[in-house]
Amino acid sequence: MRSIVVLPTYNEVDNVDSMLAGLDLVDKARRESGAPDASVDVVVVDDSSPDGTADRVKLLGEEYRPGMVNLVVRPRPTGLAAAYRDGFAWALEHGYDAVVQMDADGSHPTAVVPSLLGALDAGADLALGARYIPGGSTDANWAWHRKALSVAGNTYARILLGLPYRDLTGGFKAWRSDLLGAISPVGGDLSGYAFQIHTTYAAHRLGARVVEVPFRFKERVHGTSKMHGRIVSEGVSAVVAMRFNPPTSAEWDPESR
Numbered sequence: 546m547r548s549i550v551v552l553p554t555y556n557e558v559d560n561v562d563s564m565l566a567g568l569d570l571v572d573k574a575r576r577e578s579g580a581p582d583a584s585v586d587v588v589v590v591d592d593s594s595p596d597g598t599a600d601r602v603k604l605l606g607e608e609y610r611p612g613m614v615n616l617v618v619r620p621r622p623t624g625l626a627a628a629y630r631d632g633f634a635w636a637l638e639h640g641y642d643a644v645v646q647m648d649a650d651g652s653h654p655t656a657v658v659p660s661l662l663g664a665l666d667a668g669a670d671l672a673l674g675a676r677y678i679p680g681g682s683t684d685a686n687w688a689w690h691r692k693a694l695s696v697a698g699n700t701y702a703r704i705l706l707g708l709p710y711r712d713l714t715g716g717f718k719a720w721r722s723d724l725l726g727a728i729s730p731v732g733g734d735l736s737g738y739a740f741q742i743h744t745t746y747a748a749h750r751l752g753a754r755v756v757e758v759p760f761r762f763k764e765r766v767h768g769t770s771k772m773h774g775r776i777v778s779e780g781v782s783a784v785v786a787m788r789f790n791p792p793t794s795a796e797w798d799p800e801s802r
């Protein structure tokens with residue numbers, strides 16, 4: 546299973562070194578396991594960060610296995626979801642079997658990526674990194690209002706959409722490519738939390754096998770959050786809209802795997 550990690554970045558120059566170093570360890574461990582096509586590549590999707598993130602990634606890329614570190618540069622910051630749409634399209638065009646999405650700020654530990662990919666190896670179509678299941682947790686340093694918002698948002702979306710998953714707003718996930726390709730356009734035109742909820746909801750409605758993998762969410766150490774109020778209000782209204790107008794998706798046969 547050839548895998549790729551999509552890393553959206555906007556002003557993450559102080560975080561990309563440790564992200565790539567961590568993912569290199571994941572790549573080495575999977576390749577050493579002897580499984581066929583076990584490599585793990587990375588594509589950084591940078592929105593022309595003024596702090597020079599893209600140049601740093603180019604430089605670092607030369608230190609790793611040829612072809613491991615890839616870079617897509619977009620002209621300006623248009624949000625996390627837009628960057629993911631382009632990164633996912635890039636991954637699908639390049640024929641990867643599995644696509645991991647994760648934040649580039651250290652909140653989603655690279656050491657958990659093998660467990661997400663392991664869940665796909667074991668037959669899942671979508672593995673959700675989950676903070677709110679046994680074994681999962683959130684950093685004590687995480688601002689209390691962010692945690693409260695996250696817990697409330699998850700409860701709200703879970704109840705309104707009737708979904709069984711405990712972490713719907715998180716953005717740490719591993720997808721089988723055929724499933725990801727079937728839910729195009731990924732997340733409609735949503736951004737932020739709504740995008741994350743929408744994609745999991747679409748997968749669920751297609752009959753995908755979705756599993757949750759616990760992880761400890763760490764607050765970022767370097768750089769600043771790009772979260773803003775509009776992402777929250779979009780989340781609130783988009784979940785109601787999804788409830789009455791569920792995502793429509795291309796045909797996908799759960800037995801096609």
Ligand SMILES: Nc1nc2c(ncn2[C@@H]2O[C@H](COP(=O)(O)OP(=O)(O)O)[C@@H](O)[C@H]2O)c(=O)[nH]1
Binds near residue numbers: 552648650772
């Ligand atoms: N390419 C790109 N990445 C973004 C954009 N906004 C946020 N990100 C990245 O998305 C990830 C999560 O964003 P973050 O600001 O940490 O949001 P928070 O975790 O909700 O506070 C980080 O890797 C950011 O660099 C954007 O407009 N473009």
Ligand SMILES: [Mg+2]
Binds near residue numbers: 648765770
């Ligand atoms: Mg963050």
